[in-house]
Amino acid sequence: MNVTELSRQVKVPTTKLLExxxxxxxxxxxxxxxxxxxxxxxxxxxxxxxxxREKFLGEGGQKLKTVKEMTTPLLAGQSRIVxxxxxxxxxxxxxxxxxxxxxxxxxxxxxxxxxxxxxxVDFETALLIAADFGFEVKKEAGGEKVDWEKEKEERxxxxxxxxxxxSPRPPVVVVMGHVDHGKxxxxxxxxxxxxxxxxxxxxxxxxxxYQVVKNGQQITFIDTPGHEAFxxxxxxxxxxxxxxxxxxxxxxxVQPQTIEALSLIRSAGLxxxxxxxxxxxxxxxxxxxxxxxxxxxxxxxDWGGKTICVEISAxxxxxxxxxxxxxxxxxEMEKEKIQGNPNxxxxxxxxxARLDKGLGPVATCIVQTGTLNRGDVVxxxxxxxxxxxxxxxxxxxVEKATPSMPVRILGLKAVPLVGDILSxxxxxxxxxxxLKMTDQNKHRLMKREEVxxxxxxxxxxxxxxETGANVNLVLKADVLGxxxxxxxxxxxxENKGVKIKVVKQGLGNINEGDIEQAKNLGADVIGFHNKxxxxxxxxxxxxxxxxxxxxIIYELLDFVAEKVKALTKTESVVKSLxxxxxxxxxxxxxxxxxxxxxxxxxxxxxxxxxxxVHGETVVAKGKALRIQCGKENMKEVVEGxxxxxxxxGTNVIKEGDILEFYVVEEK
Numbered sequence: 291m292n293v294t295e296l297s298r299q300v301k302v303p304t305t306k307l308l309e310x311x312x313x314x315x316x317x318x319x320x321x322x323x324x325x326x327x328x329x330x331x332x333x334x335x336x337x338x339x340x341x342x343r344e345k346f347l348g349e350g351g352q353k354l355k356t357v358k359e360m361t362t363p364l365l366a367g368q369s370r371i372v373x374x375x376x377x378x379x380x381x382x383x384x385x386x387x388x389x390x391x392x393x394x395x396x397x398x399x400x401x402x403x404x405x406x407x408x409x410x411v412d413f414e415t416a417l418l419i420a421a422d423f424g425f426e427v428k429k430e431a432g433g434e435k436v437d438w439e440k441e442k443e444e445r446x447x448x449x450x451x452x453x454x455x456x457s458p459r460p461p462v463v464v465v466m467g468h469v470d471h472g473k474x475x476x477x478x479x480x481x482x483x484x485x486x487x488x489x490x491x492x493x494x495x496x497x498x499x500y501q502v503v504k505n506g507q508q509i510t511f512i513d514t515p516g517h518e519a520f521x522x523x524x525x526x527x528x529x530x531x532x533x534x535x536x537x538x539x540x541x542x543x544v545q546p547q548t549i550e551a552l553s554l555i556r557s558a559g560l561x562x563x564x565x566x567x568x569x570x571x572x573x574x575x576x577x578x579x580x581x582x583x584x585x586x587x588x589x590x591x592d593w594g595g596k597t598i599c600v601e602i603s604a605x606x607x608x609x610x611x612x613x614x615x616x617x618x619x620x621x622e623m624e625k626e627k628i629q630g631n632p633n634x635x636x637x638x639x640x641x642x643a644r645l646d647k648g649l650g651p652v653a654t655c656i657v658q659t660g661t662l663n664r665g666d667v668v669x670x671x672x673x674x675x676x677x678x679x680x681x682x683x684x685x686x687x688v689e690k691a692t693p694s695m696p697v698r699i700l701g702l703k704a705v706p707l708v709g710d711i712l713s714x715x716x717x718x719x720x721x722x723x724x725l726k727m728t729d730q731n732k733h734r735l736m737k738r739e740e741v742x743x744x745x746x747x748x749x750x751x752x753x754x755x756e757t758g759a760n761v762n763l764v765l766k767a768d769v770l771g772x773x774x775x776x777x778x779x780x781x782x783x784e785n786k787g788v789k790i791k792v793v794k795q796g797l798g799n800i801n802e803g804d805i806e807q808a809k810n811l812g813a814d815v816i817g818f819h820n821k822x823x824x825x826x827x828x829x830x831x832x833x834x835x836x837x838x839x840x841x842i843i844y845e846l847l848d849f850v851a852e853k854v855k856a857l858t859k860t861e862s863v864v865k866s867l868x869x870x871x872x873x874x875x876x877x878x879x880x881x882x883x884x885x886x887x888x889x890x891x892x893x894x895x896x897x898x899x900x901x902x903v904h905g906e907t908v909v910a911k912g913k914a915l916r917i918q919c920g921k922e923n924m925k926e927v928v929e930g931x932x933x934x935x936x937x938x939g940t941n942v943i944k945e946g947d948i949l950e951f952y953v954v955e956e957k
Contacts, residue, residue: 467537499696630693636660868892
């Protein structure tokens with residue numbers, strides 16, 4: 291629990307509380323920011339004692355609520371112990387604790403966690419918040435819980451080596467943080483190249499891996515476009531990174547993706563350094579950032595905590611050397627864990643994969659142990675391939691890749707998934723068997739089944755009958771919150787005959803993979819606050835895939851609504867409005883007339899359709915363009931009123947004719 295929250299609950303100013311606690315036997319430190327939940331409960335109980343309050347606060351000390359008043363009332367049969375997995379949505383946690391979602395979100399905010407109703411919080415956060423409501427949290431058995439021991443055992447089989455064969459390898463550093471906080475610009479400054487200007491909108495569109503040398507020490511950096519790919523690596527047991535940099539902008543502060551990034555870093559158990567970027571900005575406030583981090587349990591080292599914070603400006607290249615020196619220092623402390631065996635068959639992790647028009651399947655891999663050579667046979671997922679070429683991050687061809695080296699692989703038989711494990715196969719008999727199996731499965735691996743937009747059933751006579759239609763969409767947006775907002779809005783556009791199906795969703799710009807998938811799945815592509823890559827735009831034009839991009843959600847919804855409307859069966863219904871008699875012809879033109887009319891039934895409105903009736907026969911059709919009474923334009927005229935009507939589409943109206951006014955509605 292935060293000390294500030296504890297002081298609020300015991301109704302004692304924070305500074306006063308920190309002075310009193312040592313005298314009560316709670317020596318948590320004069321600059322403490324957080325306190326253990328059990329200790330916080332003991333402190334609260336202490337301050338319930340009137341004698342304690344009188345001794346330290348005098349008669350002015352406010353009376354506290356009892357623990358019973360603080361905690362949430364239980365439902366019938368409910369326990370004070372709840373089970374939570376590694377992560378849980380805010381909504382699910384509120385249900386488990388029997389508290390309103392709004393109250394839970396407020397409590398999260400007080401603890402420095404900004405999370406919406408559908409966002410996930412980690413186990414540690416759930417533990418802290420539940421304690422505030424008088425609940426104890428236990429690790430959930432089964433469900434989404436990761437069996438870390440089993441995962442460690444499996445990874446040891448793949449990556450493991452005897453200690454005598456291991457030697458230090460360069461650290462692999464992942465750079466994470468909120469969008470536009472300067473992650474790519476930081477790498478820009480580190481490797482003194484200009485990658486960010488080549489990215490659409492200045493936002494990273496792909497996972498890049500780069501190597502630099504500082505004081506003779508190689509460091510591999512991974513620039514990730516979002517947390518989705520990093521999560522995919524972890525979910526497949528591919529702990530590719532050894533260290534992390536959490537980038538926070540000094541002028542923007544802790545944002546939702548900052549919290550999400552920190553949660554992922556903690557879950558992966560990565561040592562990390564906080565880079566407080568953009569200190570050159572006039573409105574930069576480093577102390578505010580450190581306060582926000584402290585409230586998240588990330589106490590800066592210079593504030594008595596354990597987290598190293600480095601103040602930098604990626605744009606002005608301020609203190610970049612200091613950040614690299616800090617990374618090397620952290621690496622030296624973790625060196626025993628960051629090792630590999632270069633003298634064995636290569637094993638690595640795929641961090642990027644795509645289908646290139648000219649080169650075929652291309653993948654970027656971080657070699658984690660062993661040495662990968664050009665010409666090696668490798669197994670990735672269900673596919674076995676012989677490496678035709680290796681390229682380093684500069685794009686130059688290399689003969690081999692050693693541990694921690696990022697390398698681009700050409701010659702694959704299929705596009706792998708991000709997070710797939712690459713393993714070299716050296717046994718010739720095994721190679722022949724795997725290649726044979728791959729050839730048999732090649733058609734299945736490369737084929738993409740087309741998804742029909744209409745579902746068809748047979749009626750009693752065996753004839754096809756239409757049962758509905760789908761509007762298939764590929765959705766890409768700038769941040770996760772945008773995706774959730776659009777998904778929720780799309781559900782409101784569906785009707786009984788047409789369903790909206792988002793076949794793929796993601797963050798970042800629209801790329802060739804999105805267009806290819808949209809084509810294969812019969813989908814349109816919509817993008818919010820992003821751009822389409824030039825190659826993808828060309829591919830979309832060639833394949834006939836429709837793409838709609840807008841920074842305004844309603845424009846995207848209108849686009850989808852038109853698609854739904856096009857597939858919706860409509861019925862034209864004629865709705866009668868009223869009738870009037872022509873009492874004077876003012877002007878007649880080639881295809882229009884201005885006539886005086888007296889309404890004797892119902893009403894007439896501008897834009898109404900008109901039947902011109904002579905006797906009992908409809909002799910012409912027209913449309914009311916404008917209706918006037920005197921010189922004033924009217925929105926409608928009703929029974930008993932006289933008006934002038936400009937009728938478009940006919941010039942055969944005569945005095946005494948009846949005009950029937952109606953509108954056609956589609957249902």
